[in-house]
Amino acid sequence: MLRLGILGLGEGRSTISASLASKKFKLIQICDANKKLCEERALEFDFQNWTTNYQDMLTSDKIDMIAIYTPDHLHFEHIKLALEHGKHVVCTKPFIDDLAHANELLELAKKSRKKIFVGQSSRFFEPAMRQKKDFDAGLIGELITIESHYHADHRWFLEKGWSLKQSFKWLYGGLSHPADFIRWYLPDIEEVMGYGMLSSNGLNAGLKNQDTMHFIFKAKDGRIARVSGAYTGPTQPASRDSGMSCILRGTEGASQADYHELRYSVTTKTGEEKIITWGDATLKHYFRFEGQSHHAGEYQNYLEYFADSINNNFTAYPDLKEGIGTVALLQAMDKSLETGLPVKINDILKANNITRESIGL
Numbered sequence: 202m203l204r205l206g207i208l209g210l211g212e213g214r215s216t217i218s219a220s221l222a223s224k225k226f227k228l229i230q231i232c233d234a235n236k237k238l239c240e241e242r243a244l245e246f247d248f249q250n251w252t253t254n255y256q257d258m259l260t261s262d263k264i265d266m267i268a269i270y271t272p273d274h275l276h277f278e279h280i281k282l283a284l285e286h287g288k289h290v291v292c293t294k295p296f297i298d299d300l301a302h303a304n305e306l307l308e309l310a311k312k313s314r315k316k317i318f319v320g321q322s323s324r325f326f327e328p329a330m331r332q333k334k335d336f337d338a339g340l341i342g343e344l345i346t347i348e349s350h351y352h353a354d355h356r357w358f359l360e361k362g363w364s365l366k367q368s369f370k371w372l373y374g375g376l377s378h379p380a381d382f383i384r385w386y387l388p389d390i391e392e393v394m395g396y397g398m399l400s401s402n403g404l405n406a407g408l409k410n411q412d413t414m415h416f417i418f419k420a421k422d423g424r425i426a427r428v429s430g431a432y433t434g435p436t437q438p439a440s441r442d443s444g445m446s447c448i449l450r451g452t453e454g455a456s457q458a459d460y461h462e463l464r465y466s467v468t469t470k471t472g473e474e475k476i477i478t479w480g481d482a483t484l485k486h487y488f489r490f491e492g493q494s495h496h497a498g499e500y501q502n503y504l505e506y507f508a509d510s511i512n513n514n515f516t517a518y519p520d521l522k523e524g525i526g527t528v529a530l531l532q533a534m535d536k537s538l539e540t541g542l543p544v545k546i547n548d549i550l551k552a553n554n555i556t557r558e559s560i561g562l
């Protein structure tokens with residue numbers, strides 16, 4: 202059993218639930234700078250070992266691995282500290298928000314010999330896992346193109362103080378999900394361009410950066426893809442238009458994974474058409490709390506996969522290299538919004554002294 206410490210108890214709530222329900226983890230300690238939140242979580246989970254000081258978890262020899270769920274702009278610092286203290290790391294998405302730190306992390310990971318995993322939760326939902334399995338089994342032939350979106354009414358998120366700061370961007374916080382889907386199937390994106398805007402809802406709420414965006418991508422082999430995100434207005438009923446979707450169009454079939462309705466559809470190369478939905482037991486695995494704002498099942502899926510990778514010494518993906526590659530893509534998207542021009546990923550990597558080889562491209 203891996204001995205776990207959790208940092209940041211907002212979304213970290215899902216990880217508390219996941220680790221307590223899993224046979225692969227022993228939860229040792231939870232930490233948040235907000236004492237009241239620590240007390241609330243201690244009561245909610247009947248788990249008393251909490252601290253407001255990250256150093257307590259870093260210096261504990263009873264902890265093997267730290268799972269990080271602090272605000273985006275703090276991830277780098279918290280990952281770095283964990284590695285320096287000899288801990289394995291899970292860090293939620295977006296992995297880091299500035300590529301300037303990438304080389305330091307690559308070096309630290311090599312020196313510490315600890316594993317790093319990006320908690321890219323959307324890959325670990327039932328429909329997304331099924332879609333990947335079917336694709337890898339050749340059910341839709343060769344990939345032609347991908348379309349993915351993440352649209353959500355996230356006005357509630359704007360109550361968090363850090364979401365209204367200049368450092369917060371929905372480009373990283375939201376579009377990291379569909380952009381990661383693109384890289385799952387087309388890892389080597391060469392160029393991206395897009396448009397973004399701040400909606401009147403976002404502006405009135407005090408958001409500083411774009412909350413509505415559309416992007417197109419070109420992979421090195423010429424294939425193309427697109428993603429979009431919109432975060433500050435109502436959405437359609439999920440039964441009609443899922444909040445997050447990934448559509449694969451292949452040479453012999455096509456498939457679609459829908460997120461919040463837990464729905465998957467596929468036309469296979471034999472012409473068979475299937476629509477699969479999952480029942481109550483699966484829904485309960487994913488959505489353990491009120492509403493659908495927390496989805497602990499995905500976290501349990503990815504934490505257990507990461508535990509297996511440590512115990513059986515294989516690499517769990519997305520790993521550090523893949524995580525940095527996706528941040529490079531997000532940074533290129535950001536630059537395209539800023540300049541109104543297409544941006545090459547290689548230029549972003551060069552500007553940050555990152556070689557393609559160092560991130561497995």
Ligand SMILES: NC(=O)c1ccc[n+]([C@@H]2O[C@H](COP(=O)([O-])OP(=O)(O)OC[C@H]3O[C@@H](n4cnc5c(N)ncnc54)[C@H](O)[C@@H]3O)[C@@H](O)[C@H]2O)c1
Binds near residue numbers: 321
């Ligand atoms: N699907 C997903 O994977 C998913 C979903 C939601 C949020 N997230 C990610 O989780 C992260 C946190 O989001 P959230 O919604 O929980 O935000 P939040 O503001 O609710 O929680 C962050 C917590 O971190 C704590 N914190 C900050 N600095 C700290 C420090 N130095 N030491 C200890 N605690 C500290 C804060 O007190 C706060 O309680 C973000 O990066 C977000 O993108 C991922």
